[in-house]
Amino acid sequence: MRGAMAFAAGALLLLAGSARPDEGMWLLDSPPLKLLKQRHDFEPTADWLAHLQKSSVRFGAGGSASFVSPDGLVMTNHHVGRDSIQKLSTKDKDYQRDGFYAKNRADELKCPDLQLNVLQSIEDVTARVNKAVPTDATPEKAAAARRAVMAAIEQESQDKTGLRSDVVTLYQGGLYHLYRYKKYTDVRLVFAPEGAIAHFGGDPDNFEYPRFCLDAAFFRVYEDGKPAKTPHYLAWSPNGAKADELVFVSGHPGRTSRLNTVAHLELARDMQYPTFLNLMRRREVALKTWGERSAENARRASADLMRIQNARKLLVGMVAGLQDPAVLERKRSEEKALRAQVEKDPELMRQYGDAWNRVEQSVKEMRSLYLENQLLEGAGRGLGSPWAFNSTLFNIARTLVRHAEEKDKPNAERLREYQDANLESLKQLLFSPAPIYDDLETVKLGDSLGMFAELRGADEPLVKQALEGKAPPARASELIRGSKLKDVAERERLFQAGKKGIEASGDPLIRLARLVDGAARAARQRYEEKVEEPQKQAYGKISNAIFALRGRDQYPDATFTLRLAFGTVKGYPENDVRVEPFTTFGGVFSRAEEHGQREPFRLPQRWQDNKGKLDAKVPFNFVCTADIIGGNSGSPVVNRKGQVVGLIFDGNIQSLVADFAYTEAQGRAVAVDSRGILAALRDVYGATALADEITGSK
């Protein structure tokens, strides 16, 4: 409760404040030099920035990390690596529960389908993209033209450099940048603590502070079967951070909506987030109840469940934030001020004046198209789950079906995730040997088919065709039992078989994916044309209006690409109490005792056994004012010297409005302290070799 209640106060304080705050997720090639100089008297050099960039790692499909030794050692959060840890676990070797440490490199465990990317260079391709899109094109034509030129740029770059190449849309279309990445696909697990200390306090403490989590894990990238050489890596600070110190966060914030208009936020508040939240609650209840039936069920469901609970708690906070009239009032007055500035200038008015009405129009379309697109196509697109068919095997089936159809088209005309530049990532996911559990798949698919029937009505033709006259749980069981896609060789066979092979397949999941594919593609196309493309154009205009009025010294909304944030290590006031910036090892033992060592506040046995060895005063977690959001998890926190002082793993509950507004009064990024990580490695886990490697003591 306290978080939500604090929103109003936070927003008001910010309105009243005059100093420019530690706000922003800045592009690495246009860092906030003036702000840093003004507020913190710090001037990063080009080398400082380049080193930090090349030491920063994009982890898998949604997290951040960093190199922390010259031998390819990667540090991230336990929860960012959780999916891989889970995939390496079995009933008898449960690394998620018990932790893992490879004393020797030979013991490091290869992750089945993990990809890390390291940003090598940034190139502005705005002019080329814009030139390829005729100014008088319809939204459909504009989108097609833009997609084509972006694919061409990416392909050229990849052919030329051999690097993964992504054209990134910044400022909602105000700028286009080409990002080139060095890609690592042989990634091995080095160290993970027990889940119970990684997410100590579980759901109740998630997004709260004070915290006491060793949310850290170490991996290593390999090339040609040997540890990769990574000359750009972050040194370990000998002393850690102290209160009021300036720190930096280099990571991959996933998505923000700070440019969103009030009409757009109102839709998020009243429809989009509540709909998504209902889905998360539904899945949480389904997995939790299934997990309670046995310890093995609980193990199988745990990674999904934690991801869902995290999303649920985040969404509860976001909806509560948007429902706070003070928060939207602030956005409303900012929007009014900007529009008034535009209206004063006839040329700006001519170019950008209609942008807000265009967003409003797209929001109306979104209201009616959102659900259908989510149900059939899904937010993740291509490789993510559509809401109606929540199953890893269904995703594999759909990917096979679509690949067979897309691969014969010219590259630029394909769905984006099937373009040549993405082929390798697609194959890595498709042919992953990670375990897939029939029982868990059946529960997930059965529940989502049930939702499909509820939301479209059980008599709707596509629903009836998908269910083939059965109740959803029975149909899910039949589909999962009958499919051969658990077998990676069968996936490879179908991947090679092409369109005819797919059409001839009797696999029930392939048949289902084919059945719904027409409707899914149509829903996606409608959504792109009526919602995404008009929004892209309108927000591009708003961005350009801001550039024209206030200069280029702005940061774009987050896009899961590398950003630099900065901030100060400091506590905050909450309900007349001052929350201190640091917690300690002593604190985690006290908190476990307060809760009688009951889950999720039960310390792992190793911690209880080694309590005597640990110094109660060692800093464990801390908070700072840096501007972060989901995707930043696993980001290193570094000091002015670029040395690791912490590891971002969360934001506090007051920061959950960060999607649409930064607040410095109470919003905080939460990190594991580098001193806590080191002491735990040495004194709890006896991971001497690892501790020596990160401190360069070897």
Next chain:
Amino acid sequence: MRGAMAFAAGALLLLAGSARPDEGMWLLDSPPLKLLKQRHDFEPTADWLAHLQKSSVRFGAGGSASFVSPDGLVMTNHHVGRDSIQKLSTKDKDYQRDGFYAKNRADELKCPDLQLNVLQSIEDVTARVNKAVPTDATPEKAAAARRAVMAAIEQESQDKTGLRSDVVTLYQGGLYHLYRYKKYTDVRLVFAPEGAIAHFGGDPDNFEYPRFCLDAAFFRVYEDGKPAKTPHYLAWSPNGAKADELVFVSGHPGRTSRLNTVAHLELARDMQYPTFLNLMRRREVALKTWGERSAENARRASADLMRIQNARKLLVGMVAGLQDPAVLERKRSEEKALRAQVEKDPELMRQYGDAWNRVEQSVKEMRSLYLENQLLEGAGRGLGSPWAFNSTLFNIARTLVRHAEEKDKPNAERLREYQDANLESLKQLLFSPAPIYDDLETVKLGDSLGMFAELRGADEPLVKQALEGKAPPARASELIRGSKLKDVAERERLFQAGKKGIEASGDPLIRLARLVDGAARAARQRYEEKVEEPQKQAYGKISNAIFALRGRDQYPDATFTLRLAFGTVKGYPENDVRVEPFTTFGGVFSRAEEHGQREPFRLPQRWQDNKGKLDAKVPFNFVCTADIIGGNSGSPVVNRKGQVVGLIFDGNIQSLVADFAYTEAQGRAVAVDSRGILAALRDVYGATALADEITGSK
């Protein structure tokens, strides 16, 4: 999963079966004499029936029970008494967790707001009700006229007999019966086992079978401060039941929808149940996450949480059942057959032929009016929670506000729950000294206000007025902290203060209740006029058509009034396995060990300590084919001699379609075995005096 998958098989078997099954929730004054004779060669006498009726007890607001000694001893389920057990508990004396046993009558604990009712007589008042309703009246006029005559009948009866008098609408308006009850308001707790054995297996085992639950509790009714004399009570069977034996269940099934048309069931499937289910999931997640923050939170939330989880699991089963095309197909063909019979007879056609179209019309209205009515008025009506204001204190505030307004109207024109005949029950709830926890209230109200804002949009005028410019959690906190209604004396003061006093009150919850009352009353009136009244009339016609075509030998849909069900003790086939009818004490110890004594499969210490004393072969739970539904919980199971052989506490998952269809192939009622109850009382709890009292050994 297995339950839901089995629906299709069950329904098909039933269609194929020819023998008339053990179906029906029969009125005590028109028992299924022919069926019992035909199928079981049993002819109950009038005395047998009257004794069973007067030994049966309606427990509180939604359960069943029975007298089991001449000194007012009442047996029911632990889960039926849970609300009272919880209200008697505190942080330091947690009877829900630890159980309770009063060795002496002086130690029995008075429940703060519990009412038991025992049916004394039934009188047919159909003619008088129908006469008072002009045949050409509009729905509004008809409803008003009917409400007036029913209130008059009740008032007359209460004045004359001093008994609680309810006019019950049977066959959806085909018949009206006057039920007179002896009412007990001094009810004391005698015995409750630990929650962990009462609901052993928790949510995972709920609605499943085999089961191992001591879901039993004992209370005692008092009159004038002394144990009431209850000459009608059920004797304890010395031998219990055996397989294939005929048994009877006498209890208060709450609600069924077996007469509902297919159009009506489709709405339930696609809108009504999914909407309700989303609410249950939402509340489950909110209470579960709040409960995880501390053991005391968990204790405070537990009764609410278990009720919610039970509803959620039930609704999941019901939706899955309705989504099974085989189930609705059966209803469709039954409806078609009935309509064909009506269409063949011009007179029937003239009188009843439009009934199905009228239901369809009302269902259309329901689609648009349901949510608003639930949000503002609530399913429970009057004393139940509206969805948007889920708080005990809000309910008290609303009851005070409405009572002040209603009491000055003529009795017949008042909202039903404020009529004189209901005044005493209303006061018992209003002035209950049961504990109300500010923190729990705030969580519940905050979440429901958030849902209110989501579903109507945060900018809707009533939402904005209710929130007074604050985020829902902050507003909830302010409302609960600011209200003085926790103080029973303050409630009494406001109850006496009348309309002027209420209008002058600055209590924030009184003000909120007044704010929304106009809209809530309007929503209720619309719903009654457009949905309930037309449905009542149309289903009354369908009932009469059935009477005309098939005679009076029918049972009406459940109405939370006393019914007699009968059935056979027997197992059932499931996935090629034969599920045996009985479980044993040995089974509960095995199951606890299988799960490593982890919650919710952890046996209470007393059970673990007394394992040696217990005979592993004692029957613990059993199933029978009797036709039951929610509200039957706590019903005695008796043999031909009318002796107690068991205590209904659940249905298996295959029986969850019972709301709209009885299935004998797999659907079963689940009971605690009388031998298990007795052995536990003697050998686990040392409750010798209680065991002696129920067996008459004293």
